[in-house]
Amino acid sequence: MRGGKSYVSAPPAFSNDAKRLLVCTGATVSIFSTSTGLQTSSLEGHKALVTSIIVVPASSPASKVLCFCWTSSLDGTIRYWDFSAPELMKTIDVKMPIYSMVIPSILGQPANDDEKPSQVFAYMSVEETKVQENKPKALRGQIRKCNLTDSRLAGGLILGETQRPVPIIISASGKFFGTQSKRKLLIWKVPAKDSVSSVAKKITLHHTKNLTVLAFHPTNRIVAAGDVTGRILIWRGFGNQTFPIGDKLANGRLIQHEEERPGVRGDDDADSCTTWHWHPSEVNVLSFSSDGAYLYSGGREGVLVVWQLDTGKKKFLPRIGSPLLYFTDSPDPTLSSISCADNRIHILKMPSMEILKSISGIKLPCSFPEVKESPCSKFAFDYSAGLVALRMENYCIQLYSLFDDREISEIQVCERNHQPGDDVTVIVTLVALSQDGSMMCTTEVRLPEEDIGALVCLKFWASASQNKSFCLSTIIYEPHRDAGVSAVAFHPTRNMAVSSSYGGDFKIWVCKDDIQQKSEMLQNSGWMCHAVGSYKKRPMTAVAFSADGSVLAVAAETVITLWDPEKNVLVAIIGEMQESIMNLSFVGKSEYLVSVSRGSKPRLAVWSMSKLSVSWSYKLHVEDVACAVDSSLFAVLVLPKSSTVDSNESIFQGKNGVILLFNATDPVPVATWSAREASGGGVAFIQGNQSSFQQNVSPEFLVYMNGDHEYVVFDPNDSDAPELSLTRPGHVVPEETGQFGYASIYGELPEFELKKNQSLLGPSGPSERPWETLFSGSSHNLPPLTKLCSAFLESLLEKRTAIVE
Template identity: 75%
Template sequence: MIRGGSSYISSPPAFSNDAKRLLVCTANTVSIFSTSTALQVASLEGHTAAVTSVIVVPGTKVLCYCWTASLDGTIRYWDFSVPELLKTLDVKMPIFSMVIPSIVGQPAESNEKLTDVFAYLSIEDKKVQENRPKAMHGQIRKCNLTASRMVGGLILKETPQPEFITVSSSGKFFGIRNKRKLHVWSVPAIDSGRSLAKKITLHHSKTLSVLAFHPTERIVAAGDVTGRILVWRGFGYRTFSTGDELVNKEEEHPGVRGNDDADSCSTWHWHSAEVKVLSFSSDGAYLYSGGKEGVLVVWQLDTGKKKFLPRIGSPLLCFTDSPDPTLSSISCADNLIHMLEMPSMDILKTISGIKLPHSFPGRYEGLSSGFAFDYTSGLVALRTESYGIQFYSLFDDHGMYEVQVCERNHQPGDEISVVVILVALSQDGSMMSTVEVKLPEEGIGGLVCLKFWALGSENKKFTLSTVIYEPHRDAGISAVAFHPTRHMAVSSSYGGDFKVWVCNDEIHQKGQTLQNSGWACLAVGAYKKKPMTAAAFSLDGSVLAVAAETVITLWDPDKNVLLAVIGETFSPIVTLSFAGKSEYLVSVSRDPKPQLSVWNMSKLSLSWSYRLHIEAVACAVDLLSFAVLALLPESSMCTESNESMSQGRDGAILLFNVMDPVPVASWSVRKAKGGGLSFLQGNPSFLEENISDGNAPKELLVYVNGDHEYVLFDPYSNEANEVSMARRKGLVELEETGQVGYASIYGELPEFKRNQTSLVPSVPSERPWETIFSGSSHNLPPLTKLCAAFLESLMEKRTAAVE
């Protein structure tokens, strides 16, 4: 069982001390990626809710420890080189952000001398009464990590909602933004449970969005929602000063509002929208900023001069420095993390997550997510906001490549002028079709475009084969389906017709060699001028089913002859799928009267039906099974238990045998709206790692929810009782020359192989010193036993003669 598709950009990532690994918060886990290969090498599993903070403990390149905080209310301490959980602290309140000033920027030697380590948490107090005039759900609290307890009764600040905490790289200051204010605390030199952090407040006329501290000087920068950047210099000298510091209170403070504790405040303005990224360089000479424009701006702090890294292609969300000054990362809104070579800012590698869902304009707002699945290779094709198609590996949980359907340069605030409404793949994954609609401007100039793509034999990427403008005159396309064995496709139209398309490879011409592979219209069909709303080929391709609004028409695709008409349903049919080796046909109708219907092809009659709102249908290729993703009505959700309601399960996957209306199995799921469902051919590597009884399933079922998170499992297994599966196994090994952890100290351990099927009892080896130190470091016997056995193995054994 595999789950994946999590967002990589929900929280800032963190580099390891050797900068060879990047720790990324991905839903309930922390995924560890190699910075040299951009592939995942390990994961930290244990949290039961989203991980919101990951903090690597500074130290030598050998030590690999980190703290994590989560919405499940726990703080955990890990050795991520193993990986192994070392400590858990439960604060019993959701943690939205965490900083640990006492370990930030401190040498490893000083960390070892600390008696107590304190963290500052941004939590949500759900016990706050809603009937209060101003309910303050967010709180800044202090926690003793060493003693595993909260500092009782100490609330540094209350806010309407939990806010993100930013800490300086020196560990002396931390702060939050609160609407138009900036709250900055000074961490006591010797922090303890009784010591209180002093606070100052800096004011602005606009709502603030992000802040950053200078690494060495008393300079704090903040960005607002209008695109301005404010830089306060010399903050806190009056409030945070000690007796040895002299402060002139009568000196003028240019740019500072009111009685704010700062020497000066300057404003920079380049961004046209909200500033989302703000970070100082490690030496403090530059300030990095970014936002919706998709441009990283580098400001020279002394002069205000700037240079740019343009055309990143997506809004920027986070900039992270590493212990290696030549390496940084930047997180983008399209679920990408770029590794940057500094100071040239060249993109070295990219960690590609699944593209996140996006909204559609106008009448396409309710358009479904439109997933297309490659049955044989385990890829899913999904539409991107930049008018492209991303191919994502469900077995490996990483992006493969993208196909740009139409060119688009990312511009902030530009109106969406093109919508990719459909994507379809052939069963063998060698052909793809896309439908794009150019939106009309003031009711003029709309255009529908049908494109066919072919998979390259060498690079295994799709290239454009044929472009067809207005394939159904000025009508929109409702569905595209491929023939299961031939280079043939059908497109149905709301204008009242469907067209059968063939690639010229299918047109046999004697004595003539075809140089280019293009698509042409073979036939056109219609039924009583009704809108054609769905289409599907049978398993052998001999029958074409096309929905004419509320009835189903059956055609011979080669002769374009109407064979039969079956139906009728109460609402227009939106989905058709052949099931049970094409002996049955599954149809789905939605508003105003949703209906799931199963039709018997031999009798041309309705077999059984349900009044269900179906979001997606998946039919098994070789079995008599099909699965549907159903949305639970609000009335039934209200009758669920409190636990189910709190888990947010709003849908169900139902597995049917086509001949029986009683479901074979069912699973409740979250975020079903906009989800997808499909059967996939079993992956050999997946079967080797997950099938222990030898009964390998031929097909697996994948569920992708509305947030593009997915679960891949065997629907016929008794173990698949709930859709909350474990992280996949067999992660990529760390492809680096350097060694970390145990191997860096003692060298590589010899490979230990165990014969699972051998029935021969084990016999003590005559050369025990070769295997005495084999095994994991945390499982080795104590030194008292190891030394005795090791010394004994070095002594020469003599055989005494018996007289």
């Protein structure tokens, strides 16, 4: 199961009846209902990112049910679909990545079928991959023509070249299309009778700043463009000299005097150029209304501006909450859509601009300012419900369903007004969910102003199991005095939590309504400090509860301390790593504990709780670790840092990450999968959703979410997991393992030449020297040394036949 794709990588398209919205989602096209906002079907077939969708318009009002569309992709193909079936009708391979595409001949088609063009042509913005990178000022972007009827490129015809591929915009009539290239606006006129050999004429309009977007008026020769400074330029009467109507000039005369062409630069072919300025930063959205009376614009500030074209007066749709990317009109003049940078598409009722429905995808990664001694969690997973909680830039937490691939709810963590482009003043650093999903804990840091006024806040949230709308339960200011919170974890069965800090202590928190049923909403519940612990005033860097909650493991820099959380008594101290331990996780029924150290000498270590010693370890740079609840399996996401795995580059085989699945009792990986965009990613085990899979499979699934928040949910026990490059365990030999058995207690036995690799390769046949494996195995299962000693010494002695005289 895959999901988490971006909904805003390219503009969407409405169906002819405006009841469906076709959205580019990675290599597929997802079809949503505009009335419910839910996905109804999808078009699957492309092998790379889909870059454009063009719905074939209805030739008459009676044929609104026409459900055909063209799509282009970076895989170099153009595909023709019947999206009502859905069914792929035709595929054209142009063998170059297509970044944008328009089809002029299907727009403004005459009602009489006899007058329709016999051939259909598409104009594409493609990338010429054969251009050498070291060539100075290499032009990799090209505007090319494709014959869709004959399924081939129109010879070697290149209409234009740019430094990189750029989007193409077409007029509503299909007579003009254009694009922007730095400070130039390039506009082509489509030949009246398009053919393979016909060449579209081109004009160039100039500006003093880099242009970002353009739009054509639906009926008049007016083109608008936005630039990086927030200005909007409107050229009227463009192309009247180069593109005359018939044999005459459009205005009947040739204008040569500059004073008669206000605002037009040089010899540009336009009658006038007007400049409007409201946006404080670059303009991303420009679109004329269907009647041409208004111009819509938007940018980073998250406000949709409606300009009256004749007067320049404007009105606004404010507080959309995210930078705007695309504005899309529909055949129904009462409906439009606007795509936002937070991976959300709003369906608007026009002309009132009321938001009717929102299609919310998973929140895309955003950059947060670094906070000293306050690590930031990437995301948290709800094991029981299959949800993921993600931090958002606007002080919110998004709960997203992994099985349904849709947003469940959005929790406002900090009550602060936030507009896109504002300086971030508060950062939600950590988020943790209880195992049953009924409780949530967040930490936030208010950034200091001139090193004054920093504030750390710990918040507890409660939710009924049937409703994932969390409500705030308790606020704790400065939970660890002036130190930052390093980690938070929930008790597996009780309303108890623990937080650790770099200030050298950890605190156990309990809810006074612990006896209340978890299925009920916690009303007026409050959390209070139950106990405080520390170890030699060392910074506490990681925490974890055992499966039954009877043991609390707290990392004090390089050592692990084990506590009784009820009595707050230090039970044991284990380990001494070379770097600070940043992650602790109990495996299964808590027979083993996994620790992760990062730094110049990173290490993944598995600790035996029965022996309180290292069972085995690897020197690997671990990005994330996840432990199964009902088994002894755990998964780690590993990055290929050359300083740590020089001898194991074969593990990664050119990939930028690997998922290793282990059984805690065995240092040999059960399975490995290659992972892309692993930096910033994470792994987790979640409880299976049988209704989604409709088959009897493992109750626990493994989730991998990459740095772009795209994810895959699969059964880790299924060796045929689709599209996961499964590598057999024999192909991976980790760099080193810890010692176990006799050697873990008393050290190596060099005189016996004990070989690590022999134990890693699994059981072997009977040995010719059985005494070599005499001390292998768990130490508590071995016979006493008094019984072994005589057999051991006897095996070293050479037997001789005694001769008695």
